[in-house]
Amino acid sequence: MVGNGQLCVHAVCLASYVYTLYFSLRYIGEGDEPYVYLFSYRGFAGKFKYMTFLNVLLQTFYFGLSLLNDLTGSYVKPSDNGGRKSKLQSFLDVVLASLAYPIGVFVVMTFWAIYAVDRELVYPKVLDALIPQWLNHAMHTTVLPFLLIEQYVVFHDYPARSKGISILLAFGFAYLCWILWIAYYADLWVYPILQLMETHQRAIFFLVLLAFFITIYILGEVINKALWRKEYACKVQQKRKTKKIS
Template sequence: MSNTTTYLRMVGYVLTIAMHVGNLAYINTGVKPELVNDPQLKSFSKLQPRYFTCWTFFLQIVHAWVGLICDGLILSNSNNKVYKLPKHLRGFRDTLFTAILWPSTWVVFSVFWPLYTYDRSLIYPDFVDKVLTSTSNHIMHSAIVLVVLWEVCFQPRIEPRSHTRNVFYLTFHFLLYFAVLIYTYIERNVWIYPIFAVLYGTIYFPLIPITIGIMAYSYYTMQWKLSNYIWSSLGKSQKIR
């Protein structure tokens, strides 16, 4: 793999960090003084760490930092023909992306925009516009897809023979988030996503986690087909244990 690919990957990491950190800084410093005591916005602000979108772009930042460290080590040891990344560092980077970040990003994109288009109040109440601009909205729900696609295009991946470990991490991540949702409802008597409140108590409510689970596993599988297609010509599609 050429250094050009490594540098392009690093550019993506730097842009990812700058985009998300810059957006967070803008959101937190751009609130108008008259909105500081708005009860809806105060509640929204306190619950921000419990939104799945926030989990996802935070993990994109973490992955980008780890990716920069890995590629920095690769470049600094480019003269060592037998150099390999530390096993646990490489494993953390790859598992974070394949098992959690890729499927999570596509779930955010695929759930948010159809609901936003159909009835935005189900997923993105009007009062949020007071603090989140259209640009911020697209950074958190659209640009995140470009981030993971860039990674797949410039980071060759080898499909494992067994997906058990990745599926375990994927399942744990989504179950943990649903536990946070339920805990928030028990603690505050509020569903942070309005669609849950609309469907709660109906036969359709259990379909939400089931549908999201199916989507997550489908996207997890899709990444290998895409990665193998991109890298097969370079001999990167062989399987390992």
Template structure:
């Protein structure tokens, strides 16, 4: 499968999922955790990660379309979008995807009620959970294998990850204090020191996943890839 075919297929897959989700009827649910998922869905990290996926692949589809346009019109725009999508995937999409998927399934195995309550099974088909938390991982790995990437300096990428997770932490805190809703049952059990520690550990984990992506990229593409700061990756 070529990169354009893969990118268009993923966008179609995500849009079909989005259409399905928008048609889900959760108006009559009584479980408090399911109500939170219904009313505060955009504040969950899974949705942030999924949105980054959709943005990344949609931008690639635009770039593929621009290839059919006259060279003078599309060259500079394609170059700019190429740099943006490259950074988006390497610094955010890939490490966050591994973090979201691995953390979800570890917590699911420990106590699924912390993240994905059983009451939600009655309102959604079994495959929906895998669309949001499982398929994102092979999609990211396939993208890494099919499309060459230039990984930015680790410090820059890790700062971007920290900024994203900090923004998410602020959003989660806002929901908790503004609406008295804990998106995750664990949140109110932690004091501020523990929350800060949890944030630091999350950033560290995502940074490790970034380095893993860089190593896998080198494994797939070898010395044909150069980093964005001009040094050849070994």
């Protein structure tokens, strides 16, 4: 059964991301015409070349489906003893574990880490006149507390680690190919920090980031199991009973 707290969290998070997207699309560009710069903002591929923007789309998608699941799907935990999960709930478990949580945390951590060293490498000062501070934090800060609250409020049955990490690395590899293609085709490095590196340095940098992806995934799984110890204990007991019966 879905609680009011869970429903409220999903509604607030969705509203926040929807407004963030609306404001970004409507007002953040390089001219007076709204929405035109979605595909041309700061060069080839527009806003779709930035992981920050892709993450906002992902979080909006996730919390939108979560609210839909609250209203029409299911919220079954192992302690419910035999409750049947909807396909939507199972899908959301995988999306949260493999994409929404690790990518969201990755965006926040890497952005502010590079910003602390040299903001010009990730968020040049010229953007201050273009992007309001609240929007910057909506895209690069509040993502983390939203996801931590989600982990605390909603039980998510993590998939097998090999499956979850495989999905995450597939995304990471696809995005890597995307920004390398942009660099080759349009002679444009999406992030200034990459332009300053030699080829071997970029390779090492990418490998470190992929390792960071995996670390975030595992820590997310650890946090989930720590918050929902009783549910995982019930899950283990159910598996043992199933084995005895079979």
